[in-house]
Amino acid sequence: MIKPAIPSAPRPLSRRAFLGDCAALSAIPLLAGLPASVFAAGSDRLKIGLVGCGGRGIGAVRDCIAADPAVQLWALGDIFADRVEAARDLFTKGQPGNRPRPPLDADRNAVTDERCFSGFDAYKGVINSGIDLVILATPPGFRPPHMEAAINAGIHVFAEKPVAVDPAGVRRVIAVGELAKQKKLAIGTGTQRRHTNSFQAIMQRVQDGAIGEITGGQCYWLGGGLWHRGRQPEWTEMEYQIRNWYYFNWLCGDHIVEQHIHNIDVINWAFGGPPVKALGMGGRQWRTDPKYGEIWDHFSVEFEYANGARVASYCRHTKGAASREGERLTGTLGNAEPKRGSITGKNAWTFEGERNQGMVQEHVDLIASVRAGKPINDARRIAESTLTAILGRESAYTGREINYEWMLKASKLDLTPPAYAFGDAPPVKIPVPGETPLV
Structure with a gap:
């Protein structure tokens, strides 16, 4: 059973309320800023949570687990409960066929019913579940508020690229990167090259x-x-x-x-x-x-x-x-x-x-930086790209x-929808050069 992070009859979540909820997470005590001794010789667990249970998110979890024996999958979240269930099933049972995926070892998969979340607030459930690092792999339009919420809560971040869809989101990610520096939190990104x-x-x-x-x-x-x-x-x-x-x-x-x-x-x-x-x-x-x-x-x-x-x-x-x-x-x-x-x-x-696997190495480097007490911070660089x-x-x-x-x-371009709720969505506007305004 997937635990909803919002009521079963979800209230419309306005943009202002959504941003306010993210800011409110800053009151949560720090869970991270992990000392250098953590994960020594793989003896201590690094609990990770996944927000965004599509193909890239599932792949990022496997890459992170392959990167270090200390990693343990702890929580899953997605807007859609069926995606959470499918991801959990894949991690638990594996996938046969032409491109088989083995199940995770039992000691690497600690996901429980109580740590599965769905709905627009699923990211909050994952962030507050007791994890050390969150993998953010939702569609990129959600990336800025999710990064902000994680850093405010004291959680290390691996953010898939890109990290925004508009200049307003880019500026927000740059600010989050500065906050992460102050809190000594890591921000790694999916730029495997x-x-x-x-x-x-x-x-x-x-x-x-x-x-x-x-x-x-x-x-x-x-x-x-x-x-x-x-x-x-x-x-x-x-x-x-x-x-x-x-x-x-x-x-x-x-x-x-x-x-x-x-x-x-x-x-x-x-x-x-x-x-x-x-x-x-x-x-x-x-x-x-x-x-x-x-x-x-x-x-x-x-x-x-x-x-x-x-x-x-x-x-x-x-x-x-x-x-x-x-x-x-x-x-x-x-x-x-x-x-x-x-x-x-x-x-x-x-x-x-011999070429290494960049999609695994990016997690190796992120975890090593936390162990060394010198957390990677790729926020500005990925924001610029x-x-x-x-x-x-x-x-x-x-x-x-x-x-x-x-x-x-x-630029004042901000593509954030007026509300996060299952109803209306932003209207489709196909750009036309010479007519589409510069905002």
């Missing part, structure tokens, strides 16, 4: 000058179509949108933000920070069925960095078309392709070691060139 040894080796050489000054580059995420879960007659519009969250900007941020952020983050890594401006274009060529909400199917954005270098960013969802995913950096002495692990030109080099993707999206949506600093400091 930064924890993959081949990427690290290439990027270290780039930063040491192996390709000279970076003069330009490209990044790509060109792929096919995506899942769609359809519509059931008993679903309200809010439930329909959340179950098909990838197609609605208040939840997803469009695929340039939700997916292409991986490549954009690598480009920012190479330049040591975000761009100064962007000019983008794109559209909705085959994703024309109303069921696909409001997101586009292709973007092309030019990002300009502080040294004048321009990087072309391409992302696309088109069935039957060519695929490409990765990054390329051009410098005065050569080129680098981080995903391939190669540098060409004067200082040619190829990574030849998230905002870079949002910058490209808004430039394409509006048809205008936009400065990064304006987007960070002056």
